[in-house]
Each structure stands twice: as C-alpha cells, then as structure tokens.
Amino acid sequence: MSCCGTGAGYDEIDEVSxxxxxxLAGFLRTLRDNGFAVGFAEGRDAAALMASGYAQKPGLLRxxxxxxxxxxxxxxxxxxxxFDAFWxxxxxxxxxxxxxxxxxxxxxxxxxxxxKSAERGASQSAxxxxxxxxxxxxxxxxxxRMEGASRADxxxxxxxxxxxxxxxxxxxxxxxxxxxxxxxxxxxxRDLARRSGxxxxxxxxxxxxISHGGVPIALVxxxxxxxxxxxxxxxxxxxxxxxYTGVFLRFIHGVLxxxxxxxxxxxxxxxxxxSDAMKEKDAGRALDRLSLLAQGAGxxxxxxxxxxxxxxxxxxxxxHSRTCVMIVSDGYETGDAALLGREMAALARRCRxxxxxxxxxxxxxxxxxxKGIKAALPHVDLYAPANTLASLAALEPYLARL
Amino acid sequence: xxxxxEIAKRLAACGYIADSELATAVSLMQRLRRPLLLEGEAGVxxxxxxxxxxxxxxxxxxxxxxxxxxxxxxxxYEWNYQRQLLAIQAHHGGDADAIEDKIFSEKYLLERPxxxxxxxxxxxxxxxxxxxxxxxxxxxxxxxxxxxFQVSIPELGTIKAVTIPHVVxxxxxxxxxxxxxxxxxxxxxxxFPDVDREARIxxxxxxxxxxxxAVQIAQMVQSIRKEELRKVPGVAETLDWAAALVGLDIRDxxxxxxxxxxxxxxxxxxxxxxxxxxxxxxARLLGKVA
Numbered sequence: 001m002s003c004c005g006t007g008a009g010y011d012e013i014d015e016v017s018x019x020x021x022x023x024l025a026g027f028l029r030t031l032r033d034n035g036f037a038v039g040f041a042e043g044r045d046a047a048a049l050m051a052s053g054y055a056q057k058p059g060l061l062r063x064x065x066x067x068x069x070x071x072x073x074x075x076x077x078x079x080x081x082x083f084d085a086f087w088x089x090x091x092x093x094x095x096x097x098x099x100x101x102x103x104x105x106x107x108x109x110x111x112x113x114x115x116k117s118a119e120r121g122a123s124q125s126a127x128x129x130x131x132x133x134x135x136x137x138x139x140x141x142x143x144x145r146m147e148g149a150s151r152a153d154x155x156x157x158x159x160x161x162x163x164x165x166x167x168x169x170x171x172x173x174x175x176x177x178x179x180x181x182x183x184x185x186x187x188x189x190r191d192l193a194r195r196s197g198x199x200x201x202x203x204x205x206x207x208x209x210i211s212h213g214g215v216p217i218a219l220v221x222x223x224x225x226x227x228x229x230x231x232x233x234x235x236x237x238x239x240x241x242x243x244y245t246g247v248f249l250r251f252i253h254g255v256l257x258x259x260x261x262x263x264x265x266x267x268x269x270x271x272x273x274x275s276d277a278m279k280e281k282d283a284g285r286a287l288d289r290l291s292l293l294a295q296g297a298g299x300x301x302x303x304x305x306x307x308x309x310x311x312x313x314x315x316x317x318x319x320h321s322r323t324c325v326m327i328v329s330d331g332y333e334t335g336d337a338a339l340l341g342r343e344m345a346a347l348a349r350r351c352r353x354x355x356x357x358x359x360x361x362x363x364x365x366x367x368x369x370x371k372g373i374k375a376a377l378p379h380v381d382l383y384a385p386a387n388t389l390a391s392l393a394a395l396e397p398y399l400a401r402l
Numbered sequence: 403x404x405x406x407x408e409i410a411k412r413l414a415a416c417g418y419i420a421d422s423e424l425a426t427a428v429s430l431m432q433r434l435r436r437p438l439l440l441e442g443e444a445g446v447x448x449x450x451x452x453x454x455x456x457x458x459x460x461x462x463x464x465x466x467x468x469x470x471x472x473x474x475x476x477x478x479y480e481w482n483y484q485r486q487l488l489a490i491q492a493h494h495g496g497d498a499d500a501i502e503d504k505i506f507s508e509k510y511l512l513e514r515p516x517x518x519x520x521x522x523x524x525x526x527x528x529x530x531x532x533x534x535x536x537x538x539x540x541x542x543x544x545x546x547x548x549x550x551f552q553v554s555i556p557e558l559g560t561i562k563a564v565t566i567p568h569v570v571x572x573x574x575x576x577x578x579x580x581x582x583x584x585x586x587x588x589x590x591x592x593x594f595p596d597v598d599r600e601a602r603i604x605x606x607x608x609x610x611x612x613x614x615x616a617v618q619i620a621q622m623v624q625s626i627r628k629e630e631l632r633k634v635p636g637v638a639e640t641l642d643w644a645a646a647l648v649g650l651d652i653r654d655x656x657x658x659x660x661x662x663x664x665x666x667x668x669x670x671x672x673x674x675x676x677x678x679x680x681x682x683x684x685a686r687l688l689g690k691v692a
Contacts (some may be wrong), residue, residue: 037581037585039585044584045434045436049430049433049434052433060406060426063422064430065432066423067588067589067590068430068434069590070589070591071581071584071587072584072589073591075439075589076589076590076591077591202483203480203481206483206486206487216487286657317575317577346632356681
C-alpha cells in the first residue's frame with residue numbers, strides 16, 4: 001500500500017499545492033521559530049499527508065503532524081497549542097514565546113548577572129559595566145590598579161568579590177574560561193592512559209595471526225571503553241551569591257564549551273536547565289539567553305527543592321556512573337533544610353562524587369553554620385572554597401583522579 | 403481515516419489498548435516508512451507496542467536490546483571464528499582460495515538482529531529497545547542503517563534489504579539522543595494511561611477482573627502515582643497488582659483494606675516507598691476511590 005499510496009499522494013500535491021503549500025510553509029516556519037528541528041523531508045511528507053486525506057479532520061491532521069514534527073517530549077507537549085493557534089486560530093493558553101523576545105530580556109533579576117560578567121554586547125549601555133558600590137567592598141581599590149608582569153599571578157589569588165576594575169574582572173572571566181579548557185584537555189589525556197583488556201577479541205586475534213597461518217599465538221584482548229568524566233554543575237544564582245555568579249557562569253560556559261560531556265543547571269527558588277543556552281559560542285549572547293531561563297532570581301534559595309526537581313526530572317538523563325556533580329552555593333537555604341539533606345543523600349547514591357564549592361568558605365571567621373550546609377555536608381565528598389582562580393585550579397587534580 | 407480505526411481495533415484485539423494517537427502513529431509508520439521512536443517513563447508499555455505491532459501484522463518480532471558497549475559484532479553480524487578455525491585446520495594443505503571462499507560463506511556467518519531484520523522475506527517488526535543505553539557511535543551507525551537499509555560485509559559484499567522492517571525504537575531518556583536520529587523518526591510520547599484506559603487494559607489482560615474492580619484499581623494506581631514516590635508504578639505493576647487482588651478473590655477494594663495494604667508490594671519497589679505508603683496514606687487514597 002505504501003509505495004503506490006505515496007505515489008498517488010505526490011500527484012495530488014500538484015492540485016492541492018496552490019491552496020495549501022503556502023499555509024504549510026508558514027506553519028513550518030512557526031515550528032522552526034519554536035525550536036522544532038524540521039527539515040525538508042518532513043515538509044515533503046507533511047504535504048503528502050495533507051494530500052492523502054489526513055486534512056479532512058483537524059484532529060487527525062494534528063495527531064499526524066505531531067508525530068511527524070516532534071522530536072522530543074518538550075516538542076510533543078507544546079505541539080497541540082501551536083497547531084491550534086496556527087490552523088484553527090485558537091488562542092493558546094500557555095504561549096510558547098520565541099527565543100529572544102525583548103520583554104523577557106529585561107528581566108531585572110538576571111541583569112545583575114550580566115553586569116558582573118562584563119561581557120556586554122554593543123547594544124547595551126556602557127554604564128552597566130561600571131560596578132555598583134555594593135560590588136566593590138572596602139579595600140578593593142589597591143588591587144584593582146595593579147599593573148605589570150605579575151598581574152595574572154596576582155589575580156589568581158584575589159577573591160572574586162574584591163575585583164572591582166571591569167578590565168580585571170574581564171581578565172578573571174577569561175582566566176576562568178581558559179582554566180576550564182585546560183582542565184578538560186588534561187582530564188582526557190589521563191583518561192586514555194589507563195586501559196587493560198578483559199575479553200578476547202577473536203576478529204582481531206585472527207587478523208593479527210595471519211602470519212602464523214591462522215594459529216592464534218598472539219591474543220588480542222578487547223577493552224571496555226572508558227567513559228569520559230561528565231561534569232554536572234549546579235550553580236546557585238540567588239541574591240546572596242550575586243558577587244560570584246558572574247565568574248562561575250563564565251567558568252561554566254568554558255566547561256560546557258570544552259568538556260565532551262557537561263551539563264549545567266542554575267537554581268535559586270527553582271531549577272533551570274541551562275546547558276543549551278550556555279552552548280552559545282559567544283559568552284555575552286549566552287548570558288542573554290540565560291536571562292530568559294532564569295527569571296525570578298533574587299529571592300531566597302530553595303536548594304532542597306531545586307535538588308528535588310533535579311533528582312526527579314533530570315538526574316536519570318544527565319548522571320551516569322562517571323559523573324561528578326559540582327554544586328556552587330553558599331548553602332544559605334531558605335527552604336526546608338531536612339529536605340535538602342534527604343535530596344543530597346539521594347544524589348550521593350547516584351553519582352560518583354559531589355563537590356560543593358562555597359565561595360564564602362575562605363572568608364575570615366566563616367563557619368558552616370547555616371542549617372542548609374550542615375544538612376548537606378555529610379553527603380559531600382569534597383567541600384572546598386572557590387573564591388579565587390587559584391582555588392578553582394586546585395580542583396583539577398581532584399577531578400582527574402575520579 | 404479508515405486505517406487508523408482499523409489499526410486501533412486490531413491492536414485492541416491482540417490485547418493492546420491504544421489511544422487514538424498511537425493508532426495514528428502506527429498508520430503513519432506504514433505510510434511514510436519511517437521508524438517510530440517511543441519515549442516515556444519506565445513501565446508505560448513501550449516495548450508492548452512493538453509486540454502488539456508484530457501480532458497485528460502477524461509477523462516476527464526481532465528484538466535488539468541495547469546496552470552500553472553494544473557493537474556491530476553483536477548487533478549486526480559476526481563470523482563464526484571457532485568453526486572457521488576448525489575448517490582451516492581440517493583442510494590444511496588444500497587450495498587456499500577454495501578454503502577462503504568456503505570459510506567466508508553464509509554457513510559461517512552469524513546473523514545478529516539487525517542483519518536478520520533486513521533479510522526476512524516477510525517484513526518483521528524490529529524493536530531496538532532502550533537505544534539511549536547504546537553509545538553515540540552505535541547510534542550513528544544505526545542512523546545509517548535506517549536510512550539505507552543495506553549492510554556491507556567486506557568478505558561477502560553488500561547485502562541489500564529484502565524487505566523494509568517496521569522499526570520501533572524505545573528510549574527511557576537516560577541519555578539525550580542525537581537530533582539526526584530524532585528527525586529521522588516519527589515521535590510518540592507514551593504517557594501513563596488515564597483511568598479509563600488503564601481499566602480497559604486491566605480487563606483485557608487479567609481474566610476475572612470485573613469492570614468495577616478494574617476501575618477501582620485504576621483509580622487507586624492513579625492516585626498512588628501522584629504521591630511522591632521514587633519509583634512510580636508502571637502499567638506492568640498495575641497488572642501484577644490486579645492479578646494479585648483477583649487471585650485473593652477480592653471484589654471490591656473497600657471490602658478488605660488490609661489485603662490492599664499487603665498487596666501494595668506489587669506496586670512499590672523500594673524500601674523508601676514502602677515506608678512512605680503507610681496505612682494512613684493508603685486509607686486516604688482508598689477514600690478517594692469510588
């Protein structure tokens with residue numbers, strides 16, 4: 001049925017095309033705008049379907065198109081709304097906005113992140129680059145104006161929150177990105193170094209022994225391929241962390257760019273998956289896209305709830321046996337600390353290591369007394385400060401051993 | 403569309419209660435000759451779709467279970483090296499070319515699922531189960547196979563598909579699949595069935611389950627799924643539970659709350675979940691059941 005069926009379909013397309021093809025093309029564009037990966041082949045199949053009777057009932061056409069055009073669950077869920085809006089002129093309840101909508105980009109919450117990243121596009125005003133007094137605590141002035149050959153080294157030891165000069169801030173960001181890159185190459189190389197076979201590979205054994213007349217003298221073993229280390233970063237973007245988020249976002253951007261396998265999430269009162277947005281090559285654009293995803297930052301931090309969301313919806317997909325979860329947070333939990341403890345335990349069962357980076361740890365007189373961090377610490381494998389570039393770099397040997 | 407209703411009817415006849423969207427997917431599969439990618443949580447009956455498909459086409463089901471490290475030699479073909487070695491020894495001193503032709507012939511070829519699927523006279527259903535467990539490399543290879551339906555074996559030459567199999571892929575989402583593979587396939591998200599459909603599934607699968615009990619079970623399972631559990635019970639678990647209740651000769655869930663509590667182990671598969679579903683919780687959920 002299928003081959004002659006499609007043949008007839010293509011003939012009919014000619015008749016129908018004048019009426020429908022323009023509308024269909026419009027629909028394909030709408031889908032693409034909404035993040036569907038629709039290619040030429042799908043468009044052709046859709047036209048064939050419309051010509052062969054599927055267009056008689058809207059419900060049927062919707063169902064057929066849904067299967068054809070969706071590629072993942074998120075597509076599947078928003079498809080009906082898009083279809084109805086386009087073909088039936090119904091208003092969609094939860095409107096799927098196209099990426100890059102101007103209104104959302106003005107979200108004040110994430111603006112603070114962008115400011116600190118100092119990676120502004122030309123369209124944004126230069127004043128944003130000047131840090132507000134809150135960003136530059138007392139005593140920062142001297143370091144900010146250091147010049148000369150030793151500058152980079154010096155920067156490595158300076159607490160991120162004390163870097164005030166936008167130029168230096170930019171340097172710190174670039175250094176964080178470079179560091180991520182360097183970590184990646186070194187980790188991979190160490191990965192390759194240890195390998196030993198455990199299973200006999202007959203195909204290769206015979207090939208190797210052709211010179212012995214097929215008598216297997218030298219055996220070839222098969223070896224299991226090592227999984228590359230996957231890094232999953234959960235970054236706290238709440239108000240209390242605002243002095244550090246900029247640098248860490250750049251670090252994460254570098255990590256995602258360079259690691260073969262890495263995923264990133266952002267959380268404050270809820271969790272947002274940001275890997276796709278961060279994969280944008282240009283760091284400034286990546287942060288712009290982030291602002292869409294992380295609306296509502298600036299309130300409290302619900303680490304426990306965010307972790308719960310992570311464990312329930314994302315963990316199965318992003319965590320495998322060689323995964324290191326890196327949580328960057330100050331541990332000031334405004335939600336339920338007991339929940340945080342439970343979810344940390346669940347997370348610890350799943351992944352290889354949990355690294356908790358707390359930029360406040362290096363502050364003088366800081367002790368982990370917040371309820372949240374107390375509940376989480378028993379499940380953390382490495383609890384380290386990460387307030388300077390040097391302390392970030394110190395992580396690398398640890399990760400390489402995993 | 404006639405063939406859609408027909409497909410739904412035939413699926414129901416072989417014990418798979420499909421929603422109308424799945425029936426559309428199956429009819430599209432035949433019309434467009436695209437593989438069908440099924441995603442959904444564990445236990446919603448993805449693998450069952452392939453089995454039902456095989457039975458409505460009255461054809462063979464060839465299953466390839468994916469796992470980490472799955473390679474071509476266990477998915478496509480492999481030479482039977484032991485027999486080849488024996489043959490070489492047995493014909494020692496014979497004509498080298500003749501021996502070579504002999505040991506690289508059909509007789510020494512071990513067919514694995516993918517090769518088997520394209521060499522059947524009748525198109526079989528090829529189920530590629532849990533594709534997300536296989537490596538990226540295998541996925542790329544599969545993509546090639548699914549678009550050309552031909553395989554080249556260096557020693558034998560290219561083998562073209564005799565018939566195009568009905569391909570069903572399933573994924574649990576433990577790894578993100580490539581966009582190329584997703585685009586190549588029709589996509590269907592299999593969700594947990596609603597109360598009505600789950601009740602019909604119970605009635606179709608469990609002998610002796612009355613309509614009222616089936617609805618009660620379905621309602622109960624539905625509300626258990628809404629609890630915060632680590633492992634959400636799937637349709638298979640529902641069927642186990644229904645079978646247990648029918649086996650205990652329970653006609654109405656309200657008659658014997660004790661038995662309900664005790665048989666909940668059919669649904670709850672971790673210690674944590676068992677602890678969470680206390681008698682009070684069960685009683686509360688039972689209260690909502692009609």
